[in-house]
Amino acid sequence: MQDFVIVGGGVVGTFIAFELSKYNKTITLIEKEKDLATVQTRHNSALVHSPVMVPPNKGKLKAKLALEGNRAYQTLVETLNIPHLKNGAYVLAVNDDEMERLHTLQEAAIERNLNAERIGPDALRQKEKNISPDVRGGLFLKDAMTADTYALCQTLEQITLSNGVTFKKATRIRDIRVTEEGFTLSSDTDETFRAKHVINAAGVQAETIARMVEKTPRYTMKPHRGEYMVLPESQRHFVNATLFPVPQHDTKGILVIPQPDGTIRLGPTSTYQTSLDDASVTSEGLDAIRSAVDTLVSNVPYETVETTYAGIRSTIDQDDFYIGRSHEHPGFIHVAGIDSPGVTSAPAIARYVREEILKLK
Ligand SMILES: Cc1cc2nc3c(=O)[nH]c(=O)nc-3n(C[C@H](O)[C@H](O)[C@H](O)COP(=O)(O)OP(=O)(O)OC[C@H]3O[C@@H](n4cnc5c(N)ncnc54)[C@H](O)[C@@H]3O)c2cc1C
Known part of the structure; x- marks a missing residue:
């Protein structure tokens, strides 16, 4: 039984794995593709947006996390040696x-x-x-810049691996059953994974994953x-x-x-x-x-x-990011509706999930 299974290895799932890996928890990240960061995370503008372009009237959480994320990137691209262009x-x-x-x-x-x-x-x-x-x-x-989001995820993966997190790639989650202890996930590789918490970071597939657990997800892709x-x-x-x-x-x-x-x-x-x-x-x-x-x-x-x-x-039917526990099964955590500026916000989303949702301090 793992403490956390993260479904999705884009920039959001990878940053969450990186963040949680510092807290002595058992964690598996499951990604359906052969490599991390090959879906939305690699097919975008790769901009770390200036917070000016993310006003609170388009979503308060988006504005807050984009601002914090922008500030985090100013140093993390250098400390992690990620190719970037601080060009404004x-x-x-x-x-x-x-x-x-x-x-x-x-x-x-x-x-x-x-x-x-x-x-x-x-x-x-x-x-x-x-x-x-x-x-x-x-x-x-x-304070706008671009960064190589693929290289970023590869670097985060290496650090997170050395912190003891397991990465299962080429493994698509097909079904999730709610059990007394948590959740049992099954994959197209005929494996099962048991976890106390599931973190749904499946990008454009977030509603599909949510429907494996909830009868009525509160967002539509x-x-x-x-x-x-x-x-x-x-x-x-x-x-x-x-x-x-x-x-x-x-x-x-x-x-x-x-x-x-x-x-x-x-x-x-x-x-x-x-x-x-x-x-x-x-x-x-x-x-x-x-x-x-x-x-x-x-x-x-x-x-x-x-x-x-x-x-x-991975736009949803509401302006803001949808980050929070399931109203039906609280061990299931939605990190959904992470469209732009999801790359910019990712470090702050990971911290928000740890501190505000999981209360891990
Ligand atoms: C055109 C475009 C331009 C953008 N420009 C910017 C920008 O300039 N700046 C910015 O900040 N943001 C931008 N964004 C938004 C940003 O790219 C996303 O917010 C971010 O990449 C979302 O990351 P993610 O990890 O949630 O999703 P993804 O990168 O899509 O990762 C989700 C992962 O889940 C996996 N998955 C799905 N279903 C399953 C399953 N059943 N089992 C296992 N794994 C599964 C997928 O394979 C995928 O790898 C843009 C997006 C687009 C599309």
Whole structure:
């Protein structure tokens, strides 16, 4: 009987395993893929968001954990030697309405005591030579960066392994039975795992896992696909910082995102779909990316695009993350609805699960 079984080895499950491994508990993390961090955690923008882009009106817990997570990354990328790019981000306005919204964004940042510096079009063009002539002004968010999330999970796994945690990969949980002592999980490898607590960190599959235990989960998965194209390392100097449009109501928009390896990601789109695993790239998606990117920058070397991909956001039918004990079986812990900014928040989510949910101090 394990103290904890964690279902899901993306950045969230891996950080939770890392966090709990310091508390002398028996822990197994179960991942259906051959490797950690190959699903949502690897098919995203890899941005450690500035907390300015995660306001509390989009979810109080999200805003709190994104802020704490952003602060944690500033040092952990260095102490764990994770490839990263501390390059900041510009939010760019292209018309009067957006200039006004930029102002509102800055006011909100000042109120929260966060870094957000106004920059005019001439100064911007000195920093970013390919900014579109339509850009009227920007906001610089110093504490945004990108990090290699795959390398991060590999490093966390190595440390966590040496702390005694077991990682079972290529093992898909098919069923969970509630028992007197806790839970018995069975897998497609015909193994069973017994645990006092189950932590559901299954990303876009979180509702599927929850339904193995609960009759009526209190959230519904609403997957949203995000498509990208990627410029090669040879275009490393096309832009320096991450470029955002002024955010719309429900998404952060389509961005230009330099990565630690010198490649530049253009995207993501945001399209609701019913499928939990259809990550195809469409011509409509690529057209939408081109048209949005062209409003931020000129001379985009689309002819050099080296690859395209899509990720599926584990969005649920509510704005905030859903983290807490099951109302039916309290030993089962939901860590669900972890869409963006889940990478940013992951270290803080792990601490929150340990301190606030499990009360392990
Ligand atoms: C397009 C897009 C852009 C994004 N951009 C950003 C960004 O720039 N910054 C940011 O902070 N966040 C971003 N996010 C969000 C971020 O990627 C996610 O919040 C984060 O990766 C979620 O991690 P996770 O561990 O919960 O999920 P995942 O990485 O999906 O991990 C869940 C794991 O559970 C496993 N699993 C599922 N079912 C089972 C089962 N039955 N048995 C065993 N294992 C199972 C899966 O194989 C998977 O590995 C983005 C997401 C997308 C899709």
